[in-house]
Amino acid sequence: MMRTYAGHSTAKASNELYRGNLAKGQTGLSVAFDLPTQTGYDPDDELARGEVGKVGVPVSHRGDMATLMQGIPLGEMNTSMTINATAAWLLALYIVAAEEHDVPQEQLQGTTQNDIIKEFLARGTYAFPPAPSMRLIADMIAYTVEHVPKWNPINICSYHLQEAGATPVQEIAYAMSNAIAVLDAARERIDASPAHSSEELMGQVFGRISFFVNAGVRFIEEHAKLRAMGILWEELGRERYGVHDQRQLRFRYGVQVNSLGLTEAQPENNVQRIVLETLAVTLGRDARARAIQLPAWNEALGLPRPWDQQWSLRIQQVMAYETDILEYPDIFAGSKVMEGLVAELLEGARAEMAVVAEHGGAVEAVPYMKAALVDSHRERLRRIESGEQVVVGQNRFTETEPSPLTDDAEGGILVVDHAVEAEAIEAVRRWRSERDQSAVDSALAELARVARSDDPHENLMLPTIAAARAGATTGEWSQTLREVFGSYRAPTGVGEAASAPAGDQDLAELREEVARLQEQLGRRPKILVGKPGLDGHSNGAEQIAVRARDAGMDVVYEGIRLTPSQIAASALQEGVHVIGLSILSGSHRELIPAVIDALHEAGVDVPVVVGGIIPEQDVAPLKQAGVAAVYTPKDFDITRIMRDIVELVGAGIPAAA
């Protein structure tokens, strides 16, 4: 199946995009939701500011879902939704939208990502604490197995783990451990249900679990990784869950190939990287992906345009229809090299799975896994900075002709219209004023009652679907559950990160610089690393925080999802000398000035630097707003960034002191 991950601005604009993509030969939908929808806020929430319609489509209620799916045959369509914390809610909206077109839920096909553990570890769009999150997942599994039998209620995602720096062994081990946590939770639900033979039902549940993996450019090893996952999965089914049906035991996965390795420098090179990564998941038939979506060549620059996405789709079509890749049985059968690679990965993954099990399983091991990923990512960056790992166009062969691909006015990316947010706010308020409020109130009250209940027969999907039908909004559904379940902050993983390896000359020199600065300041230089807004991609912020510590600074890092006023309060109270902000979701034009305003209001006068996916044309306005420096993915040498920051702090000391 061929897809592109798409959605932006409004339900109407995204619907047009989907219909266009389907006309071009795409065979399924992959819906990208915006961050407020993913984290359970309406467009008019304070935290949604700057994020509405940015990285995906906002869907606030059943009306938005109906618009999004307008004219698309839901009975035949296979729809994949990248949605996790609010997956139960979006599935409910989808069911209700289908119902309005007389398509019964039994016919619906598709996938909700619904993998919360990797949100805690790598992606950050969680909404509730771990235990109630796992309950929501188990409820969805129990509901769909019975009522929406063609739906994949969960997609175990190791994709984001690799994006966060996971090695192949870590990706396998954490994905499998995560699946065990989900299956164990589902088994508890099933054992409590008297209606079915629990063994038969467990087989059905096992058979409905699919994976969503990553594939990097080292495509031979990556292919071995997928073969190893298939072996482990079958083993797990047989031994832990007593599944015997060969079809249910099959390892099914979709893939989005690696974005982490895509570069901002000479971005055209990303096309060949994407092609090679695709080989990892297509070459050998025994471990071939069932659905592939490819990133666009310009992802590290900003949001891809329809033309960029078309190019990614055409890559797949050339591979499928022009090459002979699909014509042979498994071409690695009997390969000694492949067998050896697989055995090695299996051994490593089993050992790492044992460590996670010792921590009490994947839910309990979140802090351990998070710290391990931060460490792996740091090692990866170290190899790139030192030149041990070659990235063409970035740390080697960097000379280049000017690119005709990025010289248009927008810099070769899609720019979301800023009016979108105001329109969405207006629209959701209108929706609320026009619906039957008492029906919504009683539906939400019932939702809260079921959420508080500890009766295993009470399934949260039922009141969720009823609330969707009544016209409740995404923010209301989430807030109702937040009130019962409490809110949560995931571990940042940076506190446990190991010290930098000794012998790094640049870092040693920087430390001396920091020590000199400390004598001048009277205090150790202190930096606040902050992530404003809903963007959960914290890898960059984490690496900056760890490197600042290794350079000898005191680092205040509070994790993701901070409001401008929280950042300002922390900066003031902690007495920091400099502030580093990180945003990858494209909302920097709204959020950075908002943070700077909040700092002024709090009376904090220290330099602010910004890092993230910041298009070239946005740099000047940010500097005008008061930002001292802007760093983008092409600034891969973090020690150098640190040196700049130290200089910046030093320049602010009055000469007389």
Next chain:
Amino acid sequence: MSDQGAALGARLRKRDLSAAPATLNLLESTTAADREQAAALLHEVSPAALNQEAPGHIVGITGPPGAGKSTLLSALLHAWRAQEESVAMLAVDPSSRQSGGSLLGDRARIDFDPADRGVFIRSTAAGERLGGLAWGTRAAAQALAAAFDVVVIETVGVGQAETDIADVADTVAVVVQPGSGDALQFLKSGIMEIPDVLVVTKADLGQVAISARRDLSAALRSLGSRSTPVIAVSSLPPPSGVEELVQALGVHRANLDLSERRLRARRGGALTDFANEHGERGLRALGGRTAARSWLAEQDRGCSEAALVELLERRMGR
């Protein structure tokens, strides 16, 4: 010559909470000019200047990593704020690396309203200092107690750390989680001094928490301490035990001879600081630790700790 220190001290004396960030910036600084200002600040909030001990309740909270201190602190913060008590929290991070840098993550774990002017949270790294407190933490607690209703010092550790915290806090609470036998062992073997309040977290664990509480109470009785309260709290909804803990901390403080405890803290702290700065040679110049201690006991009761250090230094240079 700037009068920044004295001005900050005067603001604290008038209970101006917004003076807290600049106060900490000054008290943490090691430059000679700043230390002079810091001494002026501390003089403004000394018992002599206030005509009484600083009114805030200095609470030390310590316990091993993973015992649930941050969650407990969030719950305590909410309970105090509900009673309209202003709260300053000094979170001391033990991390010390060869680089000297540290990651101060505690703030993230404490849930509070950033717009609330009655809350102040500051994280500091203990660095290479022994005893669990960071440079300036003791002075900061003494200064902030003039303005805030409650000043909390949070440190990590069980065994040694709370002796240092006992040098400054009016009330020391040790936090342990059920199932970890450390606290029990340390108590029995005398490594750990008996705290003013013992807190067992994760009371939602049920039987384990109940037996932990019982074992600790028994150990305290066998050590002859019948009065130390052992309180079980659960931060999971529905939270429990937090009100009881707030009350127990209040009761301990009410029954305390505050001026004696603070006086002991200032004199002990001054000697510790002096010894850190001037080492054994400095102590010998004072005729040894015991002689120094009895000489300190003759000094004015209203002196700030910084003033006492200065007196010791003058005596050494005599």
